[in-house]
Amino acid sequence: MNTDEGLLVPVRCAWNAWQTAEVRLADLQSVHWFQPPGAPRPLMHAYVDCTKTHGQIAHDCRTTAAPHRLLVCVLKRHVAPPTYDELVRLAVSVA
Numbered sequence: 608m609n610t611d612e613g614l615l616v617p618v619r620c621a622w623n624a625w626q627t628a629e630v631r632l633a634d635l636q637s638v639h640w641f642q643p644p645g646a647p648r649p650l651m652h653a654y655v656d657c658t659k660t661h662g663q664i665a666h667d668c669r670t671t672a673a674p675h676r677l678l679v680c681v682l683k684r685h686v687a688p689p690t691y692d693e694l695v696r697l698a699v700s701v702a
Contacts, residue, residue: 614690618655618679620664622646628662630655631681632690638697643680651681651694 615629622643637651642649658676664677683691 609646614687615661615680616690616694617685618653618660618664619679620677620679622650622666622680622682624625624680626663627685630660633695634659634692635674635679635681635694637640638694639699651683651691651698653679653681653694654677 611632614632616632616635617627618635619625619627619664620628623645634655636655638651639652640649641652654676657677658674660679664679681691681694686694
């Protein structure tokens with residue numbers, strides 16, 4: 608698949624968080640499946656540098672010098688199908 612790495616992907620700091628940000632597809636690192644406490648099933652997660660997010664996502668640069676990596680959640684219903692398919696292809700299972 609030839610997905611545009613410049614596409615913006617909506618992310619959240621947690622599966623049930625209300626604040627969202629957008630991240631370029633190419634900036635998502637270590638894409639993986641993870642089931643956080645309370646989540647109904649394993650969900651897509653990845654890491655991204657805090658300086659690469661656009662929008663509001665809960666984190667604190669005062670206690671840890673920027674840039675630092677954030678764990679973000681990618682919800683299927685908020686991502687275009689071809690982009691989500693590419694993330695599924697990149698994802699690895701985390702036990």
